[in-house]
Amino acid sequence: PIVYSAPTDHTYINLPSVMSQGVVMETCTCTAPVNMAVIKYWGKRHKDLVLPLNSSISATLDQKQLRTKTTVAISPSFEDDRLWLNGIEERVDTVRIQNLLAELRQRSIEQQSCPQEWFSWKLHVCSENNFPTAAGLASSAAGYACLAFSLAVLYRLRGDISDIARRGSGSACRSMYGGFVIWDKGTKADGTDSIARQLYPETHWPELHILILVVSDQKKHTCSTAGMEVTVETSSLMKQRIRLVPDRIKEMTSAIEKRDFHKFAELTMKDSNQLHAVCLDSYPPISYMTDVSRQIVHMVHEYNKLKGQNKVAYTFDAGPNACLYLIEEDVAEVVSLVTHFFPPIGPTEEFYTGLPTGSVALDQFQ
Numbered sequence: 001p002i003v004y005s006a007p008t009d010h011t012y013i014n015l016p017s018v019m020s021q022g023v024v025m026e027t028c029t030c031t032a033p034v035n036m037a038v039i040k041y042w043g044k045r046h047k048d049l050v051l052p053l054n055s056s057i058s059a060t061l062d063q064k065q066l067r068t069k070t071t072v073a074i075s076p077s078f079e080d081d082r083l084w085l086n087g088i089e090e091r092v093d094t095v096r097i098q099n100l101l102a103e104l105r106q107r108s109i110e111q112q113s114c115p116q117e118w119f120s121w122k123l124h125v126c127s128e129n130n131f132p133t134a135a136g137l138a139s140s141a142a143g144y145a146c147l148a149f150s151l152a153v154l155y156r157l158r159g160d161i162s163d164i165a166r167r168g169s170g171s172a173c174r175s176m177y178g179g180f181v182i183w184d185k186g187t188k189a190d191g192t193d194s195i196a197r198q199l200y201p202e203t204h205w206p207e208l209h210i211l212i213l214v215v216s217d218q219k220k221h222t223c224s225t226a227g228m229e230v231t232v233e234t235s236s237l238m239k240q241r242i243r244l245v246p247d248r249i250k251e252m253t254s255a256i257e258k259r260d261f262h263k264f265a266e267l268t269m270k271d272s273n274q275l276h277a278v279c280l281d282s283y284p285p286i287s288y289m290t291d292v293s294r295q296i297v298h299m300v301h302e303y304n305k306l307k308g309q310n311k312v313a314y315t316f317d318a319g320p321n322a323c324l325y326l327i328e329e330d331v332a333e334v335v336s337l338v339t340h341f342f343p344p345i346g347p348t349e350e351f352y353t354g355l356p357t358g359s360v361a362l363d364q365f366q
């Protein structure tokens, strides 16, 4: 029988070999957090290696709210590689998954980290997100970070594995670390310097909170991978963005370093707006935000104007759902503002930071 570990917060657990009645199996269960970019990644310079056109910066959320949990198992008794996502079997013969596995095995062979025979054993993956999948809440980030994590632990890999997670989904490399994380775009053709690293730990700015407003939990019409491809191919505004981002990265790093919320908020909102502008400038245009998303934008600007400085920052990934950054002391007032203008009405238009219960829970990022 397979023995699954009880997941713990933030740690990933390595189970010993499970041997019973001649069945050999190695398993490992991990959990991984989502991250919300404040300087967005949008556009690749190499599709298979998943190398970005620009560097990006994000904050990693506490796993108490939104997380992926993945169990990986290998055994000579398995006949095929298989993967279940949220209880439904998905294909494993995708370029992303195959590249991730190939990189992992290659690294493991180089490090002689586990018995060679393990590579001929088939793999079973069982993964579950406790928040909407493919709805612009970074499920691919938590999902592929978790897959890379659990396999790396299983194969006893050493060293940075953010570039392995990156093969699955670019944003996943940033979920490997807590706090504020930068994904350096790198300059090498083989992508070996396109890795994530922590800029500041979560303790650097403990007053900073993240609030997620779920506008829709439905799967997006254009997945991020396809969306950014159309943008890179067709948007002339995107060329301007690529020239501008390096300065923004510097400014954002400095705002975080100084804990300058006003500047941090301005840069965050401008970068989100620019992401959605290049999406609209794509041909055919891609629109991820809805009327409700735009009303949230309007509300935040009105609130900040009233306060005479930026108290809240919105950011939207490739989806309609808002992520608000704010300082702890403003949380209560902003929550009442949001519930006043956007009263929770049910499963598709609710206000929460994690579990799909409709409850209001505030998430201190980690």
Ligand code: ADP
Pocket: 068, 085, 127, 128, 129, 132, 133, 134, 135, 136, 137, 138, 139, 140, 141, 142, 143, 144, 147, 169, 222, 223, 224, 225, 317, 318, 319
């Ligand atoms: P999101 O905005 O949620 O990141 P994407 O379009 O980037 O949306 O990616 C969504 C896709 O990521 C899903 O359709 C699925 O293929 C993959 N994915 C999401 N969660 C997981 C997971 N836990 N394990 C493996 N793959 C996942």
Ligand code: DP6
Pocket: 036, 037, 039, 040, 041, 042, 050, 056, 138, 140, 141, 168, 169, 170, 171, 172, 224, 225, 226, 316, 317, 318
């Ligand atoms: C808008 O990492 O999901 O969330 O690398 O093709 O899987 P792929 O795309 P993905 O794109 C994320 C785009 C974003 C911004 C960000 O997270 O930086």
Ligand code: CO
Pocket: 138, 139, 140, 141, 169, 171, 224
């Ligand atoms: Co994604």
